[in-house]
Amino acid sequence: MPLEAGQAHYLSGVMRQKAGDQITVFNGRDGAWLAQITEAGKRGGSLDLIRQSAPQQDPPDLWLMFAPIKKARTDFIVEKAAEMGAARILPVQTDFTNSERIRQDRLQAHAVEAAEQCGGTFVPAVEDLQALSRLLDGWDAERRILWADEAIAGPAQTLSGLMPGPWAILIGPEGGFSEPERRRLSALPFVTRIALGPRILRADTAAVAALALWQANLGDWRKVKQDESDI
């Protein structure tokens, strides 16, 4: 199979790989494959696929919605969400969001890199920035929202009583949500509000913590009874 110019340059120029070397590749749909480089130069190259080395492993149906913050922390949230097994990443514009726009292509590249670094076979799609209010206007009520509300410092609500299924985690911007946003979120029947402990967390910390609690209670970090009996 042929390589794009950017891929070929990365292989030969950055990773110093040459024809005959073996590498692992993935496309996000067909698992990981062992491949041999047949040609690698600055402008192009090609691979031969040898065999599948790992099956495709998709994350649970979990989205992460967050309000973009400073560049480095936004990059960080995308990287961590990919590692933690979010299936889709939605940057949202809230009343107190500072960013007018994001570099969607750069964030998507961060998600790809995180999957590469962590041996993943799935890359979450990073959407372009959209207004939270419009996203909620068209929301499918089948997907529940786990709202990490920094305004209620206190014990984390236990997630053990919640039902698995399609979910989206919502993390606010620094400064939290506006009063109109808070009223709307509180009134939505598919929103569950949780606190993340007694200390104020930065948005990037809150994102990783909420993803961990969700995965352990409702996602693929759970011990599923059937799995246990299979072992």
Added chain:
Amino acid sequence: MPLEAGQAHYLSGVMRQKAGDQITVFNGRDGAWLAQITEAGKRGGSLDLIRQSAPQQDPPDLWLMFAPIKKARTDFIVEKAAEMGAARILPVQTDFTNSERIRQDRLQAHAVEAAEQCGGTFVPAVEDLQALSRLLDGWDAERRILWADEAIAGPAQTLSGLMPGPWAILIGPEGGFSEPERRRLSALPFVTRIALGPRILRADTAAVAALALWQANLGDWRKVKQDESDI
């Protein structure tokens, strides 16, 4: 009370505060205090304490042990551990740790900054780098160790059956622990081994995820029954 030169410079030069301005200060022991600046220059200054604005709030008796990695990610682990409520942070040298030394003073400053940013009143002590093997030689068996073992990818062990009390979370370096280290850790009666899901996590991600699960199950993120009846 007098200010040190560094504090005075930060106040006047960086934060642009001047005599008469009010600020919030904390020393890690006595809660947060509203204070008025009586003098602030490049080389010195002073404050008058007005009143306590928040009580001292200490985290649970939880340590975080981690093997230092790249500089930015090590900084990040310390910042996140301070936010997430670790009481003490211990960088440890393992068989596969790259760092020979760390800048303890810089890491401690990061912990202070994290507490400031998040409105905390407690700053975890950041210890100097020490060998994991020696640390385990002198370990007090009353403190249990939660070992996040990246070698067992799979469902996260549920932490709900574990006893609260003094704990230390142990996060390995990129590349994991050596076989001798793994044998020793596995044989220690006070060590509980957990997996953090089916995907490989970077060390900094694993630290935040493990802290979140511990806090929610054994720490001060829990809903404590007594608290609920008090409300």
